[in-house]
Amino acid sequence: MSILHDLAATIEARKGADPETSWTAKLLAKGPEKCAEKFGEEAVEAIIEAVRGDQAKLTAEAADVLYHFLVMLAARDVPLDAVLDELARRQGISGVAEKAARGRD
Template identity: 80%
Template sequence: MSALDRLAATIAARKGADPESSWTAKLLAKGPEKCAEKFGEEAVEAIIEAVKGDRERLTSEAADVLYHLLVMLASRDVALAEVLAELERREGTSGIAEKAARS
């Protein structure tokens, strides 16, 4: 089990927890819109660190992005396994071809 799998399992387990006892439960209790907003904030922070070129800060912010992405997915009952299956489906397909197929 990868670190992402363990994190996703922890987030799923906290879904029904008391919001006063868990940051994850608190985020989930605020609803999908707030989870999406928080993901966006973290993504912007990662972008800023990428532009600055600070590897250590970018690594930290990237971890925050992954955590908040998983929380946002959980808020809409989308499992990490579903996202990974989609990535596997796309594997070996040119990004240009994949994007053209969406149109």
């Protein structure tokens, strides 16, 4: 299992855990909208570091993004493997060709 799978399993196990002792449980207890909002905040923080060009800070923010991404998925019961399957389905399909097939520029 990858670290992402391990983390997704930990997050899943936190559903119903004590919000006093688990940040994940605390976040999940606030509902999927809050989880999505938190993901957005972390994404913006990563964007800021990407624009600044600080690699160490971008690395840390990217880890926050991935964690909060997995929490957001868990809050809506979307398995990580469903996302990975979608990526696998797209493998070998050029993004340029895919966009052209949708008729957009």
